[in-house]
Amino acid sequence: MGALTAEHAGEALTVQRAAYVTEAQRYSAPDIPPLTETLDELRAEIEASSVLAFGAWLGPRLVGAVRGRLDGDRMEVARFVVAPDMQGRGVGRALLDAIHDAVPATVRTLWLITGADSVQNLRMYERAGYRRVADRKDSVGVAITLLEKQLGH
């Protein structure tokens, strides 16, 4: 587990695209934002001072990543991905723990969105202390659920 920096942008894009294909298939939505994000957009975001970015490596191989987008007293957990062949082995949980441990003290609320029918994701987030707060449609019409976790620090 470590900082994801601009030099990892290409690998991170590859893992992200691979991980999100299953979600895109689930919703018949190939244009979900994690799949349309460009390499330049990804690189710019992980270089931004308002973004925390972590990667998980197995030897030299990047197998997972996550970003935290800071905005005042809120932080969005985004682009949370693990390579398809490495899912279900605890890599995601470790990434979520890493980003939770790095949250600045000024942040009171963590939030994220996930597909409304992504049952495994919803269960994982609820076990990690997130609560469902709203359902809506995203920019490409996919039903999504907004979850939040209040921090006590």
Ligand SMILES: CC(C)(COP(=O)(O)OP(=O)(O)OC[C@H]1O[C@@H](n2cnc3c(N)ncnc32)[C@H](O)[C@@H]1OP(=O)(O)O)[C@@H](O)C(=O)NCCC(=O)NCCS
């Ligand atoms: C969601 C994701 C990052 C979780 O990473 P992971 O390494 O598979 O997760 P872990 O092995 O640490 O398991 C943690 C939890 O994730 C759940 N999970 C979610 N998606 C899973 C998947 N595809 N395979 C296995 N477990 C999955 C597990 O049930 C587990 O739940 P539990 O803690 O309640 O038992 C990963 O499955 C992934 O990249 N999925 C596709 C992209 C995506 O949906 N990202 C999140 C968008 S909000």
